[in-house]
Amino acid sequence: MLKRRPRPILYVLVALSALISFFPIIWLILTSVKTQAGVYAWPPQYWPDPFTAKNYVAIFTKSPELLRSILNSFIVGTGVTVVVLVLGGMAGYALSRLRLRFAGPTMILILAVSMFPPVSLLPAIFQNFLQLGLLNTYAGLIIAHSGLFLPIAVWMLSSYFGTLPIELEEAARMDGMGYLRIFLTVILPLSWPGFVATGLIVFIFSWNEFPLSLVLMTQSAMRTAPVAISLYPGEYSFPWETISTATVLAIIPILAVTAIFQKQIVGGLTAGIGK
Amino acid sequence: MPAMTVLDRRRHWTGGGFVLPTILLIALVLIYPVLVSVVQSFGQSDLGGTAPYRFVGLQHYIEIAGSAHFWNALGVTLIFAAGSVPFELVIGIGLALLMNESFRGKSIARLAVLFPWALPTALNALMWRWMFNSDYGVFNAVVLQTHLASRPIDWLGEPTLAMTSMIVVAVWKTSSFMALIILAGLQAIPGELYEAGRMDGMTRWTEFREITLPLLRAPILVALILRSMDALRTFELPFNLTGGGPIDTTESLSLYAYKEIFAYLKFNSGSALVVVQFLVVFAMSVIYIIALRRRD
Amino acid sequence: MAQVRLQNLGKTYGALSVVRGVDLSIDDGEFVVLLGPSGCGKSTTLRMIAGLETINEGELTINGTRMNDVDPKDRGVAMVFQNYALYPHKTVFDNMAMALKLSHVARPEIQRRVAEVAEMLGLTPYLERKPAALSGGQRQRVAIGRAIVRTPEVFLFDEPLSNLDAKLRVKMRMELQQLHRRLGVTSIYVTHDQVEAMTMADRIVIMDAGEVAQVGTPRDVYDRPANFFVAGFIGSPAMNFLTLRRAGEGWQAEGAALCLPALPFDTGKLDRLTLGIRPEHIEVGDQTTGPWCFDAKVELAELLGADALLNLGVDGVEMLARVNGTAHPERGDSLRVKLPPDLLHAFDPATGGALPRKA
Numbered sequence: 001m002l003k004r005r006p007r008p009i010l011y012v013l014v015a016l017s018a019l020i021s022f023f024p025i026i027w028l029i030l031t032s033v034k035t036q037a038g039v040y041a042w043p044p045q046y047w048p049d050p051f052t053a054k055n056y057v058a059i060f061t062k063s064p065e066l067l068r069s070i071l072n073s074f075i076v077g078t079g080v081t082v083v084v085l086v087l088g089g090m091a092g093y094a095l096s097r098l099r100l101r102f103a104g105p106t107m108i109l110i111l112a113v114s115m116f117p118p119v120s121l122l123p124a125i126f127q128n129f130l131q132l133g134l135l136n137t138y139a140g141l142i143i144a145h146s147g148l149f150l151p152i153a154v155w156m157l158s159s160y161f162g163t164l165p166i167e168l169e170e171a172a173r174m175d176g177m178g179y180l181r182i183f184l185t186v187i188l189p190l191s192w193p194g195f196v197a198t199g200l201i202v203f204i205f206s207w208n209e210f211p212l213s214l215v216l217m218t219q220s221a222m223r224t225a226p227v228a229i230s231l232y233p234g235e236y237s238f239p240w241e242t243i244s245t246a247t248v249l250a251i252i253p254i255l256a257v258t259a260i261f262q263k264q265i266v267g268g269l270t271a272g273i274g275k
Numbered sequence: 276m277p278a279m280t281v282l283d284r285r286r287h288w289t290g291g292g293f294v295l296p297t298i299l300l301i302a303l304v305l306i307y308p309v310l311v312s313v314v315q316s317f318g319q320s321d322l323g324g325t326a327p328y329r330f331v332g333l334q335h336y337i338e339i340a341g342s343a344h345f346w347n348a349l350g351v352t353l354i355f356a357a358g359s360v361p362f363e364l365v366i367g368i369g370l371a372l373l374m375n376e377s378f379r380g381k382s383i384a385r386l387a388v389l390f391p392w393a394l395p396t397a398l399n400a401l402m403w404r405w406m407f408n409s410d411y412g413v414f415n416a417v418v419l420q421t422h423l424a425s426r427p428i429d430w431l432g433e434p435t436l437a438m439t440s441m442i443v444v445a446v447w448k449t450s451s452f453m454a455l456i457i458l459a460g461l462q463a464i465p466g467e468l469y470e471a472g473r474m475d476g477m478t479r480w481t482e483f484r485e486i487t488l489p490l491l492r493a494p495i496l497v498a499l500i501l502r503s504m505d506a507l508r509t510f511e512l513p514f515n516l517t518g519g520g521p522i523d524t525t526e527s528l529s530l531y532a533y534k535e536i537f538a539y540l541k542f543n544s545g546s547a548l549v550v551v552q553f554l555v556v557f558a559m560s561v562i563y564i565i566a567l568r569r570r571d
Numbered sequence: 572m573a574q575v576r577l578q579n580l581g582k583t584y585g586a587l588s589v590v591r592g593v594d595l596s597i598d599d600g601e602f603v604v605l606l607g608p609s610g611c612g613k614s615t616t617l618r619m620i621a622g623l624e625t626i627n628e629g630e631l632t633i634n635g636t637r638m639n640d641v642d643p644k645d646r647g648v649a650m651v652f653q654n655y656a657l658y659p660h661k662t663v664f665d666n667m668a669m670a671l672k673l674s675h676v677a678r679p680e681i682q683r684r685v686a687e688v689a690e691m692l693g694l695t696p697y698l699e700r701k702p703a704a705l706s707g708g709q710r711q712r713v714a715i716g717r718a719i720v721r722t723p724e725v726f727l728f729d730e731p732l733s734n735l736d737a738k739l740r741v742k743m744r745m746e747l748q749q750l751h752r753r754l755g756v757t758s759i760y761v762t763h764d765q766v767e768a769m770t771m772a773d774r775i776v777i778m779d780a781g782e783v784a785q786v787g788t789p790r791d792v793y794d795r796p797a798n799f800f801v802a803g804f805i806g807s808p809a810m811n812f813l814t815l816r817r818a819g820e821g822w823q824a825e826g827a828a829l830c831l832p833a834l835p836f837d838t839g840k841l842d843r844l845t846l847g848i849r850p851e852h853i854e855v856g857d858q859t860t861g862p863w864c865f866d867a868k869v870e871l872a873e874l875l876g877a878d879a880l881l882n883l884g885v886d887g888v889e890m891l892a893r894v895n896g897t898a899h900p901e902r903g904d905s906l907r908v909k910l911p912p913d914l915l916h917a918f919d920p921a922t923g924g925a926l927p928r929k930a
Contacts (some may be wrong), residue, residue, distance in 0.1 A: 013373055014384050023389035024447070025394075027413055028402050044416035073430030087296045094293035098286055106294060113305040117508040117556050119529040120549035123536050124311030125304065148302020150297050170623050171656035171717075174675040176644030179289045189660045208395035210511035211529075215537065226397040230515050240405050247398045260394040262385055265393075269452075280625040281640035 002098035019260050023253075031244040032056070039241045045171035055245040065220050066246045071209050072138075072217075073250070076224060080149065080201045081207040087146070088153035089195065093183050097169060103163030107158070118211045126215050136222045144216055145206045152205075153198050160194030161187065195267025196228035200261050207254055225250035286523035309553065316547035335547035345548065347523055349555070354438065355527060356506035363502055364495065366446065367453025372487075374454065375461045388451040396448065400515035402443045407431050407516075409549040420481045431517050434524040441516055441525050444505070460494030461487070500563045505557050528552045573634045573647065573724035573757050574599050575620065581628030582615050585748065590615050590781045591631070602751050604768040605679065605761045607778035608804070611784035615727055616778070617761045620652050621727050633724060644670070647851065649718035651725040654734060655710045657702040657717075663689075663792045664698040667717045688716045691750075715747070715754045728760040732767065744770060766803055769793070777801050799923035802847050802916055808880065810847045814920065817842040827887030831910075833860040836917040836926040852886070853892040854909040856900070866907045869900050883908060 031039060032055055034048040059066055087100070095103045125144060126135075134140030172182045188195075213224045220228065229246045233239070258265060279287070294439050316336070319329045330525045370388060378384075391399070407430035418424045430440045464487065472482050510529035513519050519526030519534070526534075532552060536545030580593040590612040597603050605613040618624040620631060622643030626629035638646050649670075657666050665684055671681045689695045692712045692783060702710055711731065715835045718726055724752075731747075732740045749772055764769055768775050768790045777784045777792060784804075785797040788815055796802035802810050815822035815831065822831045822844075831846075855867075867890075871882040881892045885908060892908065900906055917926040 007378070010373070010376055013377060014380070017370060017373060018384055018387040019392055020447070021451070024399075024402050024406060027406060031405065040411050042411075043420065044413065045409070045412075046416075087300065090293040091297035094290035098290040098293075100287055100290040100294075102287075106298070110297075110301065113301055116305055117307055117529060117549070117561055119510055120312055120531050120553045121305065121308040121314065122533065123546050123549065124308035124540055128303075128308065128311070142487065143300065144304050147300045148425055150301055150381075151305075154297060165654055165656065167652045167654050168622075168658065169657035171650070171652055171668075172334055172658075173623065173643045174303050174621065174648070175670040175717075179286070179293070181673075183293075187656060204393055208393075208397075210397045210514070211393070211533070226395040226511075230397045230401065230511075231483055233288060240408075240411070243401060244405065247401060251394055251398060254393050254395070255390060258389050259386055262382065262389055265389065266385065266455060269864050274543060277625075280627070282622065282642070283625050285642075 019198065025251075029248055031241065033177045034241065036241055045192070053153040055241045058242065059245055059249065063232075063242065063246070065223075066225075066232065066249070068221060068227055069223050069225045070250055070253075072222060072228075072255070075138050076141050076213075077203045077206040079138060080145040081203045083142060083146040084149055084153045084202045085195055085199050089093070089151050089157055089188070091150075091182060092157035093161055093187055094179075095154065097162045097187075098179065103124045106154070110151045110154055111175075118148070118209075122211060122215050125212065131217055134216070136217055136219045138222075141216050141224070142214060144212045147207055148209065148212065149202045149205050153202055156201070156268055156271055157191075157194055160191055160198075164190055193264065193266070194271075196261070197248045197264040197271075200257060200265050201268050204254055204257065204265075217235050284558075312546040312549050312553075316550045319543050323463040324569045331543075335544040336551075338544060339547055339551060344523070344531065345551075347527050348528045351438070351524065351526055352507055352509070352528045352555075354444070354504055355442065355525075357507060358438070359449075359506055360499065362442070362446045362501050363450045363453050365497065367404050367498065368491075368495075370450060370454035371457035371461055372483075374458050379508075387452050391448045392451045392455070394407065394448065395517045397511040399448055400444060400512050401441075404516050407440055433520050434521055437517055437521055437525050441512060443511060444516060445509070446499055449505070453502065456494050456498040456501075457491060460491045464490050476552075496563070496566070500560065503563070504556060505558055507559060528555070546560060572632055575725055575757060575759070575826075576632045577616070577620070577629065579629035580614070580616065580626060582619060582624060583627050588781060590619070591628075593778075593783055595776060595783070595786065597757060600755045600757055602758045602760065602773045603776060604772035604778045604805075605759065605776075605778060606768040606772075607763065607784075608766060609763060611778040612781040613761045613763075613776075613778045614652045616761060616829070617729055618758060619725055619778060620650055620662065620725070622646055644673070647724035648727055649712050649721045649723035649725075650729065651718050652732045653659070653730040655702070655714040657713055658708060659702055662699050662701055663694060663705070663713050663915040666702065666713055667720050670721045684714075684720050684722075687717045687870070691719070692716050707735055708743065711735060713742060715750070719750075720847060724757065726756050726758040726760075728762075730759065730762055733758075733764070739885060747771065765807065769805075777804060779804075795925070796916060797925055799845060799847075799918040799925075802918065802925070806849055806851075807851050808891055808893065810844050810849050810916070811853075812847050813890075814890055815844055815846050822846075828889045829865065831884035834915070834917060835912050836915075837929055837930050838917070838926060841919060841926075843920050845918040845920050847918065848890070848910055850880065850891045850916065852911060852914040853883075854911060855883075855894050856906050858907060859909070861868060861909070862906075863912055864907055864909045867906055869902055869904045869906065872902050874899065875887070 008154050030048055033051050033053065035050065035052050035054065038045045038048055053228060094100060095107055129140050129144070130134050132140075134143065168186060168190075169182055177185070207224075208226060209224075210226055210230075214227045217223045217227065220231075223231070229243060229250060232243060232246065289340065317330060317332060319331050320326050374381075374388065409415055409427045409429045409432065412430070414427060414430060415427045418428060429436070431437045467485050469482060472486055477485065508529055509527050513525045513527050513530050514533075517525040519530050528548070529552065531550040532545055535541045535548060575597040577593050578592060580802055581588065584840065593616055595603075605616060607613045614637065614774040615624055621640070622641065626639045633648070635647060641886055650658040658669070661669070667685045668681050671684065685698070686695070689698055692715065694709070694712055694716055697705060697709060702713065713733065732743050735743060735780050744767060760767075760771065772789055772912045774786060775792050776786050779800045785792055785801045787795070787797075790802055792805050797804060803812070813829075814825040816825055818830065820833050822834060823829065825843075834846070865885050867883040869881050870884050873880045877896050878893050879896040881894060881900065883890045883892055918924065919926060
């Protein structure tokens with residue numbers, strides 16, 4: 001197709017958007033490598049002078065609970081991703097491919113519950129998990145996050161399964177496979193891109209989830225990264241250089257995953273939009 | 276419905292088995308707590324579950340209806356949604372149109388769109404809170420040094436300004452999500468349509484108005500629904516950016532309910548609050564669904 | 572090898588009935604083709620035999636055993652799919668061996684049987700490849716091979732050649748015929764391509780709107796179509812139809828001047844009927860005169876190669892005739908045509924049924 005738009009304007013717009021998008025993250029990183037004096041200097045330091053890694057060293061030596069929170073986020077995020085992919089994959093397969101009479105209403109139910117405001121779950125889930133002894137346990141938060149993100153995973157995976165040729169499953173039936181074996185040996189190997197995309201998105205969602213993580217992990221040693229950093233400042237003092245540094249450490253895994261798998265994530269988020 | 280044959284039944288039992296664990300987990304985490312909240316909102320007990328439940332009818336709802344604090348939170352939530360979602364939509368459409376062009380460095384541009392989406396909202400709020408800091412924040416540094424203002428601006432400390440700042444943070448983070456969904460819709464529009472449009476003598480603007488916008492209706496509505504739901508549920512943004520202040524002018528329904536339950540331990544009236552919030556979100560989704568239906 | 576019996580077979584989706592009252596008895600070793608336009612229920616019928624669609628009405632038996640509630644793998648049937656349905660992540664060997672592995676056939680036996688079938692189909696060099704590395708024809712062969720390896724009682728084919736290009740289709744058609752002669756397994760073959768049906772079938776089952784319109788040998792359905800639908804469906808170009816009104820002893824075309832003498836059919840008390848004549852049966856340029864000869868004008872002539880198609884105006888009636896292409900008449904030519912009474916077909920316009928010839 002012929003292009004009508006003069007290109008320079010396009011590049012200016014793209015550069016401007018990118019700058020606005022990246023600026024807060026850049027500013028965060030710059031803050032994390034300033035000295036304490038640099039952080040609170042007037043006139044303000046736009047460029048760190050001098051650069052320092054002291055804040056990072058300080059996190060490792062003085063605030064181990066922040067490091068621990070990043071580890072907690074990893075454990076919970078990984079657990080949630082595994083649970084959601086296994087259960088959501090099976091449910092998505094059955095609901096999209098087995099021609100079940102209850103498939104339609106079930107999908108609607110799943111969509112409807114995913115609209116529940118998380119805060120409306122808090123009082124009961126807190127009480128419930130307290131009684132079950134699940135407060136301050138990885139298992140507890142993994143269960144909670146799994147329930148929270150299963151709906152979106154079921155929707156994403158079933159829309160991915162919908163792109164596979166149904167004849168393949170019929171051929172497998174004729175070959176003598178049961179449904180579980182079809183799922184494991186035919187569907188799984190063929191839909192790993194869908195599982196990758198869904199898994200990445202679920203991991204990111206779990207990493208970022210706030211209200212349930214806040215309420216279900218009350219001990220500082222068990223907190224996930226966003227909650228730990230959010231609760232780190234005291235009532236009146238805000239050690240911004242420490243907060244910035246911890247935030248950088250807590251978002252690096254997420255941004256790295258996003259950068260590496262950008263295509264898969266975009267594909268997963270927008271699956272089914274074009275139809 | 277024809278009767279099920281033996282093979283049909285076998286398939287349904289297997290399929291039911293596949294779906295059951297998911298349904299159980301969703302029931303435990305999503306459905307049961309909401310039902311408990313409904314029950315608790317009509318009664319009196321305590322958060323630890325030690326005091327016996329006593330039915331009190333609509334008492335908590337009547338208290339809520341008479342509470343200025345509640346009406347404030349509801350107003351804050353609605354203003355926040357109404358103030359952020361339209362901007363997100365317009366900027367999202369703009370970004371999507373940009374991303375739909377071909378240019379060099381596209382993957383960098385795509386990252387620029389994805390990063391804000393991928394950031395934890397809570398940490399994003401903290402980042403901005405630092406930039407908005409009235410003494411050491413970068414925004415005041417710029418406006419003071421360029422003499423746009425003579426005194427530091429209290430971005431998060433003055434009511435209207437605080438709400439505006441919160442909306443800016445939300446728009447920065449979520450316009451990109453809008454852009455992604457709308458971009459997917461854009462890419463599904465067949466190129467021949469634009470070629471046909473060109474044969475009909477369309478300009479860039481008429482092309483956008485006559486082809487692009489009408490065909491983007493479905494993705495735009497989907498994005499609007501998802502974002503409005505999110506805006507009405509907003510919790511960690513005010514929690515981390517302003518704490519609900521100044522004088523509760525950024526205290527959303529979610530934040531208010533959270534404080535009632537976990538700071539003031541008002542378990543039952545807090546439950547009534549979350550039920551009300553649930554109904555607000557539900558009503559909004561019904562309105563959208565009706566709108567979708569009617570325009571189809 | 573097996574006999575397959577369909578008794579009053581039917582399939583409904585909710586209130587929608589897609590197949591009704593299919594009765595069919597297929598003999599051991601027979602090659603039966605289900606033929607019809609898309610949406611006629613032929614694929615659904617095949618899939619009911621396979622066990623991929625459940626049977627809502629009637630009964631399916633193979634060798635006298637009721638199969639309605641039997642799992643597909645236990646029916647002794649193998650299927651070749653339209654899109655091949657090969658497992659893209661498995662090699663040709665594994666694709667062909669899958670059913671045997673799942674039924675716990677011993678490894679050496681699997682090796683032997685796959686090797687034998689691969690040899691038969693010329694697939695031996697490709698056994699370690701993945702389907703993506705094969706051409707369309709090779710993939711089709713693997714799909715067929717996968718079915719043969721199982722030594723099924725019945726072969727089911729669901730439009731197996733429709734994804735191949737025209738040349739390859741003819742070649743594979745012939746290979747399938749040879750294969751059938753060699754293996755002699757009862758086969759049920761679904762297609763919408765009447766050339767495939769005519770060339771391969773022992774018997775053709777023509778379906779229309781979920782029901783069987785006619786069952787017969789290729790000769791039968793071409794020479795003696797049982798009804799208006801079959802007459803119009805079989806044959807290319809399609810049969811010419813004209814509506815006639817009784818006029819004394821003879822018949823006159825509706826809205827035209829063309830008059831025909833008394834017809835060799837049992838017309839009973841009908842005062843209207845539909846007359847059919849195939850384009851290839853109209854004799855053109857015959858100078859003889861007689862009651863079945865008429866003046867005609869060529870309105871359009873299309874050369875196809877060996878043949879030519881003529882659009883004729885015969886006393887106000889449009890007809891298509893197929894003639895030898897070497898020296899065909901041109902547009903505007905006037906000529907004589909003969910409608911041979913032995914090759915005419917007549918149908919009751921109300922029921923669509925063919926009218927019997929007078930003895």
